[in-house]
Amino acid sequence: MKRYKILNNQCAPCPQNQSCTRKCEFIGAVEALKNRDTNIWLIDMSKSQFIQRLYRSQYRYSHWRVLVDERDTLMATRLAWIVTESLKKKETPRVLALVGAAHCEGIKALLKKPTSISRNLRLLDLYFTPPTLIRRVGVIGD
Secondary structure (H helix, E strand, O other): OHHHHHHHHOOOOOOOHHHOOOOOHHHHHHHHOOOOOEEEEEOOOOHHHHHHHHHHHHHOOOHHHHHHHHHHHHHHHHHHHHHHHHHHOOOOOOOOOOOOHHHHHHHHHHHHOOHHHHHHHHHOOOOOOOOEEEEEEOOOOO
């Protein structure tokens, strides 16, 4: 939530310099959806989860496992949860996920074989927590 607020209030240092529209990550996601009602979910680790996982990486695991593999599993799990919740409501799930390039292949692989998600949660000693709804967006008109 803190990251979301910072990104919506000020632009992080950006290579676009003078041409920057001061619209980063989450605002970009809303614009990509054009004129649709949508929810924006935070599917990554919370700050405390991230710190806990990083601490563990210094003693037992590689940084890649913590920063990529574990995050891939959590993000895939939360994306699957969002889709499942839509299906329960008899809605057609439509999801646009903006993730870092290092996460694309891992998340896609997990979502193509959903049984691997629960296996990864167990193997990586991760616990499911639902994603955080950070903003409900309603767009009216064209």
